[in-house]
Amino acid sequence: xxxxAISLNATIAMNCSxxxxxxxxxxxxxxxxxxxDDSGKRVYTLKGKAPNGKETQxxxxxxxxxxxxxxQYRLIVKKRFGILRSQQSAPTY
Numbered sequence: 001x002x003x004x005a006i007s008l009n010a011t012i013a014m015n016c017s018x019x020x021x022x023x024x025x026x027x028x029x030x031x032x033x034x035x036x037d038d039s040g041k042r043v044y045t046l047k048g049k050a051p052n053g054k055e056t057q058x059x060x061x062x063x064x065x066x067x068x069x070x071x072q073y074r075l076i077v078k079k080r081f082g083i084l085r086s087q088q089s090a091p092t093y
Contacts, residue, residue, distance in 0.1 A: 032059040 035050035
């Protein structure tokens with residue numbers, strides 16, 4: 001267990017041993033956010049703006065769907081710009 005302090009003088013327990021982080025003490029509708037401090041480390045908060053005035057980012061991962069609706073468009077763009085693996089030279093080992 002790692003304890004992460006947020007700006008509301010509360011401590012949130014975070015289970016770092018798995019990909020599923022268990023956040024406690026968050027009321028429904030309040031989402032954990034973060035901003036980067038001067039040294040580049042994440043500072044977790046519930047506020048919408050960082051002290052420097054920039055917007056905070058969501059600390060939750062994006063939704064995943066096994067049904068990829070936009071894969072054909074990604075392939076078209078990669079083919080157009082020549083960055084498909086089949087269009088590149090073979091790696092030398």
